[in-house]
Amino acid sequence: MNTAGSATNPMLLHDSFIELSARERARSLFDPGTFRELLGPFDRLESPWLPLQGIVCQADDGVVIARGTIGGAPAVVAAIESAFQGGSIGEVAGSKIAAALELALADCERGHVVRPVVLFETGGVRLQEANLGLAVIAEIQAAIVALRAHVPVVGVIAGMVGCFGGMSLAAALCSYLVMTKQGRLGMNGPEVIEQEAGIDELDASDRRHVWQLIGGEQRARTGFADALVDDATDAVSAAVREMFARGVRAEHRSEQVDGYLAKLAAVDPGTVTPEAMRAIFGTRSNGGAA
Amino acid sequence: MEQLTFEYPAKRAVTTRAHVGVVGSGDLEVLLQPADAMRARVVVHTSVDGYSHIWKSVLDRFFTRYDGAALIEINDFGATPGVVALRLAEAIEAAQDAGNGARS
Numbered sequence: 001m002n003t004a005g006s007a008t009n010p011m012l013l014h015d016s017f018i019e020l021s022a023r024e025r026a027r028s029l030f031d032p033g034t035f036r037e038l039l040g041p042f043d044r045l046e047s048p049w050l051p052l053q054g055i056v057c058q059a060d061d062g063v064v065i066a067r068g069t070i071g072g073a074p075a076v077v078a079a080i081e082s083a084f085q086g087g088s089i090g091e092v093a094g095s096k097i098a099a100a101l102e103l104a105l106a107d108c109e110r111g112h113v114v115r116p117v118v119l120f121e122t123g124g125v126r127l128q129e130a131n132l133g134l135a136v137i138a139e140i141q142a143a144i145v146a147l148r149a150h151v152p153v154v155g156v157i158a159g160m161v162g163c164f165g166g167m168s169l170a171a172a173l174c175s176y177l178v179m180t181k182q183g184r185l186g187m188n189g190p191e192v193i194e195q196e197a198g199i200d201e202l203d204a205s206d207r208r209h210v211w212q213l214i215g216g217e218q219r220a221r222t223g224f225a226d227a228l229v230d231d232a233t234d235a236v237s238a239a240v241r242e243m244f245a246r247g248v249r250a251e252h253r254s255e256q257v258d259g260y261l262a263k264l265a266a267v268d269p270g271t272v273t274p275e276a277m278r279a280i281f282g283t284r285s286n287g288g289a290a
Numbered sequence: 291m292e293q294l295t296f297e298y299p300a301k302r303a304v305t306t307r308a309h310v311g312v313v314g315s316g317d318l319e320v321l322l323q324p325a326d327a328m329r330a331r332v333v334v335h336t337s338v339d340g341y342s343h344i345w346k347s348v349l350d351r352f353f354t355r356y357d358g359a360a361l362i363e364i365n366d367f368g369a370t371p372g373v374v375a376l377r378l379a380e381a382i383e384a385a386q387d388a389g390n391g392a393r394s
Binding site: 021040041042051054055056057058059062081083084085 | 291307309312313314315317319321323335336337363365366367
């Protein structure tokens with residue numbers, strides 16, 4: 001059996017995307033046979049900071065960068081491995097993503113369009129690398145904003161970690177976001193909110209409630225995600241291709257400042273419910289593609 | 291964190307490399323590649339200190355069946371001996387598949 005997972009496995013009843021490793025996820029998005037990894041594990045671009053703190057490194061620092069084609073067009077995929085340090089963004093991991101996006105931008109500026117996809121699965125900055133991680137997240141965000149004028153930048157949040165912290169802002173800056181029901185998108189994670197604001201504010205163990213607030217279905221219904229897909233490799237792959245087919249966005253969510261401020265003003269923090277959020281944010285004007 | 295090194299005799303050259311696993315809770319990452327001499331060398335980075343005798347037992351058993359001149363690097367995040375043995379077997383299988391793929 002091929003552990004690379006390029007062939008479909010007849011033993012699997014359900015071809016889950018969530019259960020794949022970052023490398024397998026990236027591979028599954030490309031047109032068959034075009035996956036080519038850059039700065040892979042044998043290049044040993046590891047974190048120089050983790051060993052100083054007694055933490056074992058991963059040879060790729062938890063990020064897979066790959067080139068290939070998606071829908072016949074040149075593409076680059078950055079996939080975050082959630083099993084390593086919660087998908088946290090350290091200096092090396094983040095630099096790999098930022099550099100991949102910056103190189104895609106350079107190509108786009110020369111008229112050679114490269115389709116960028118980021119597979120978010122991250123708790124945000126890697127606390128052990130603090131400011132270096134934060135700095136590189138800013139670079140990722142700047143690259144996304146520059147790139148999205150040339151080509152759609154497609155983000156995917158499949159779960160089960162979700163996408164939090166500074167990387168949630170990076171996800172929000174993408175042209176289009178694809179989520180599963182299992183995916184979550186939020187600034188602070190539920191445990192952090194419970195710890196900082198108390199259990200009356202949010203009971204992080206109430207999974208149903210957490211997903212009602214920040215889960216993929218709610219994010220799609222409130223216009224923060226553009227596609228809600230089943231946890232299946234072909235569904236994610238098809239949705240990513242559909243997002244590229246929509247083309248460059250006329251107006252990105254992060255540019256609709258007045259519209260979102262008006263919606264926020266309509267929220268009553270004392271009584272807000274998931275349903276109320278849908279009513280306020282779900283009403284059009286999330287800047288559909290041209 | 292502890293670094294351990296082990297060496298074993300080898301009888302045949304290894305021509306391909308393989309990477310399996312992830313440095314996640316209870317798991318480990320194995321990087322297998324050709325060694326530069328006719329012997330096998332294993333370098334273990336593990337998050338759990340004080341278990342070098344267990345590592346030696348697991349690797350001693352593994353090398354009763356494996357005779358490749360491989361450099362094996364392991365990044366371990368608290369895997370049990372059973373998981374270590376499975377990942378090592380998976381790495382060998384992946385390296386063999388890579389070899390078969392190159393020939394066909």
